[in-house]
Amino acid sequence: MTDAAANAAQIAYWNEGAGPTWAALQVQLDRQIGPLGRAxxxxxxxxxxxxxxxxxxxxxxxxxxxxxxxxxTGEVTGLDISRPMLEIARARAAEASLTQASFVEADAQAHPFAVGQADAVYSRFGVMFFADPTAAFANIRKGLKPGGRLAFVCWRAMAQNPIMTLPLASAAHLLPPTAPPEPGAPGPFAFADQARTSGILGAAGFTDIVFTPHNQKIGSGDLETTLGLSLRIGPLGGMLREHPDKREAVIDAVRAALRPHEGPDGVLLDSATWIVTARNRGFGSLQGEVSLDPGFFDPLPDSELGK
Structure with a gap:
């Protein structure tokens, strides 16, 4: 299978299925996973x-x-395979007058990156979906300067993430049984196994690979906002896309499970992620590099999140 065809299923999914849904819910999703991206x-x-x-x-x-x-004086190039999401990204950049941000519709496993031009590569939950992750990271590495930095956040095991498991578990008795995903298959938890992911990065040419566990309570808003998101996104959302006739039956059970976790900042549930850092082979380590004022990563104001 060619690189261009390898991720065809994911391209279709993020344009015809999940992409429009995520685009419609981007305000809530940014609120939920934004803190993890900033870490x-x-x-x-x-x-x-x-x-x-x-x-x-x-x-x-x-x-x-x-x-x-x-x-x-810098440049940030965002790559994604989802046209509906990129349309929002471009509109938000224009609204914020951030001309140093540009966006490319591309599959990073096959995209012809300008060789050795980037100082760093970053991802917020965007690198777990490749059919051949080693080939994808090797291709991404071509775009990095020698010694260039890599940092991304990815989910640890599903069982460690109530933000994912609680809605589905509360409704499991009302849904058909489902087989667990194949370990390592493209999807949200593909990089949960530290040893496997480290092997992928090493084989792709990265060094100084460090996994830092990050635990944080996160949420998308109040009870009804969280309920609505749970019914459309994540493991429960996936089940309901397959069994839409079950939606009304599970609502009360999911709401009851979420209610005890609501507080002044909305519904907050535990999340467990890896913060992964590495370098393009041949240069130093990341230690001592982080000198940036954390204020750079304050959440976007509500006026921009709605764009």
Whole structure:
């Protein structure tokens, strides 16, 4: 199978299925996973004037935050396979007058990156979906300068993530049984296994590979907002897309399970992720590199999140 064809199923999924849904829910999703993306960005330590690739940039929040960090003399290029999400990303960049941010509709496993031009590569949950992750990271590495930095955030095991498991578990008795996903198959938890992911990065030519566990309560808003998101996104959302006739039956059970976790900041549930850092083979380590003011990664104002 050619690289161009390898991710055809994912391209279709993120344009015809999940992409429009994520685009419609981008405000809630940015609120939920934005803090985790900012943890990875702080580990990357972007600097003014740098060129950064944002792999799987989605609706662009992470790219715009990186664009602010590198400033007008830097460049951030967001890549994604989802046209509906990229349309939002481009509109948000234009609204914010961040001309240093640009977006490319491309499959990072096959995209012809300009060789050795980027100072760093970043991703917020955008690198777990490749059919051949070793080939994808080897291709991405071509775009990095010697010694260039890599940082991304990915989910640890599903069982460690109530943000994912609680809605589905609360409704499991009302849904048909389902087989667990194949370990390592493209999907949200493909990089949960530290040893496997480290092997992928090493085989692709990265060194100084570090996995830092990150645990944080996250959420998308109040009870009804969280309920609505749970019914459309994540493991429960996936089940309901296959069994839409079960939607009304599970609503009360999911709402009851979420209610005890609601507080002044909305419904917050535990998340467990890896913050992964590495370098293009041959140069130093990331230690001592992070000197950026964390204020660079304050959440976008509501006026921009709605764009």
């Amino acid at each position: 990875a960005a702080l580990a990357l330590g972007p600097k003014p004037g740098e060129r950064i690739l944002d792999i799987g940039c989605g609706c662009g929040e992470s790219s715009l935050e990186l664009a602010r960090a590198v400033g007008p």
